[in-house]
Amino acid sequence: MNVIQVSNLRKEFKSYSSRSGLSGAFRDLFTRNYKVLAAVDNISLTVKQGEMVGYIGENGAGKSTTIKMLTGILTPTDGSIVVNGMNPHKEREQFVRTIGVVFGQRSQLWWDIAVQESFRLLKKVYRVSDEDYNTHMGQVIETLEIGPLLDKPVRKLSLGQRMRCELAAALIHNPPLLFLDEPTIGLDVLVKLKIRKFLKEINEQYKTTIILTTHDITDIEALCERVVLLDEGKIVYDGKLNQLQTNAVEGKQVEFEFLTEVLSATLPSSPQVHWQQKDATTWLCAVNGDEQAVSELISKVVQINPIKNVRINEISTEEIIRKIYEEGMAIS
Ligand SMILES: Nc1ncnc2c1ncn2[C@@H]1O[C@H](COP(=O)(O)OP(=O)(O)OP(=O)(O)O)[C@@H](O)[C@H]1O
Numbered sequence: 001m002n003v004i005q006v007s008n009l010r011k012e013f014k015s016y017s018s019r020s021g022l023s024g025a026f027r028d029l030f031t032r033n034y035k036v037l038a039a040v041d042n043i044s045l046t047v048k049q050g051e052m053v054g055y056i057g058e059n060g061a062g063k064s065t066t067i068k069m070l071t072g073i074l075t076p077t078d079g080s081i082v083v084n085g086m087n088p089h090k091e092r093e094q095f096v097r098t099i100g101v102v103f104g105q106r107s108q109l110w111w112d113i114a115v116q117e118s119f120r121l122l123k124k125v126y127r128v129s130d131e132d133y134n135t136h137m138g139q140v141i142e143t144l145e146i147g148p149l150l151d152k153p154v155r156k157l158s159l160g161q162r163m164r165c166e167l168a169a170a171l172i173h174n175p176p177l178l179f180l181d182e183p184t185i186g187l188d189v190l191v192k193l194k195i196r197k198f199l200k201e202i203n204e205q206y207k208t209t210i211i212l213t214t215h216d217i218t219d220i221e222a223l224c225e226r227v228v229l230l231d232e233g234k235i236v237y238d239g240k241l242n243q244l245q246t247n248a249v250e251g252k253q254v255e256f257e258f259l260t261e262v263l264s265a266t267l268p269s270s271p272q273v274h275w276q277q278k279d280a281t282t283w284l285c286a287v288n289g290d291e292q293a294v295s296e297l298i299s300k301v302v303q304i305n306p307i308k309n310v311r312i313n314e315i316s317t318e319e320i321i322r323k324i325y326e327e328g329m330a331i332s
Pocket residue numbers: 013014015037039057058059060061062063064065066
């Protein structure tokens with residue numbers, strides 16, 4: 001079953017520019033110059049129940065704008081959206097009962113009241129029965145280890161404590177679909193791990209569909225089999241995370257630590273290798289090829305330059321993504 005069905009979705013914003021000087025300001029009063037920017041540029045996408053999808057892209061790629069349209073906060077300029085069988089904007093009241101949203105930068109908890117009072121208010125808003133609340137939230141509170149925080153006002157919580165409470169608040173009505181926008185921003189590793197473990201559990205237990213927007217690729221690696229990569233409002237990749245690795249760069253990175261300083265002219269060059277200096281005596285070489293190519297490279301290098309150490313690294317997802325953005329490599 002498709003939980004999200006989006007076709008040719010587009011959102012344009014007008015960006016106004018001011019003319020210079022006093023006369024310019026006066027003219028601006030009557031006519032303004034503007035440019036139209038397609039923040040989301042005709043994207044199509046379907047997400048099935050139970051999927052955990054990483055929605056990623058550089059700053060300004062259009063991620064938040066998409067999430068805002070999918071959650072009914074913004075209306076599209078063009079295209080169609082069906083989420084949980086509804087039009088998010090038109091059927092907003094009924095729709096919000098079927099989703100949970102966590103924006104890492106914003107809070108849905110009331111700042112001055114105790115966490116449990118916020119939970120109680122949200123329980124009323126979502127019309128959750130006492131029975132459902134007690135069974136479901138009992139478990140959520142336990143897993144996220146927020147029991148001792150419930151009687152504290154939100155303003156007294158640390159960021160990590162607040163984020164765990166935010167997540168619990170988004171799940172009060174046990175929604176089948178959860179949107180998480182930078183949920184682990186600024187959190188320490190232990191809290192991050194706790195949140196990831198919890199998300200995996202609810203995904204397994206309730207088949208909750210999760211759309212995760214983050215700049216932290218380790219979150220994506222830990223949780224999402226599928227990634228959707230956005231660049232300037234367009235989807236440049238939609239598929240398995242491990243496939244992205246295979247498609248984008250087949251190869252390894254070899255790190256050579258030499259005994260003395262080495263000049264680039266003495267390093268073997270070919271279209272399959274790309275050298276990058278790390279410091280005076282260390283060079284990184286991206287090899288586009290198999291194990292044979294890597295061992296040939298190492299043997300050529302050691303014949304010319306004495307080495308202190310050599311290390312073979314997998315190319316990280318982060319590097320792959322950076323490469324796609326830098327080189328505009330569209331893969332599908
Ligand atoms: N209300 C708005 N009015 C005008 N332009 C906007 C508005 N909201 C977003 N934009 C522009 O649309 C583009 C996409 O913005 P969006 O916030 O969706 O990016 P993002 O991928 O979420 O970025 P980030 O990772 O920085 O949060 C940007 O160029 C942004 O300046």
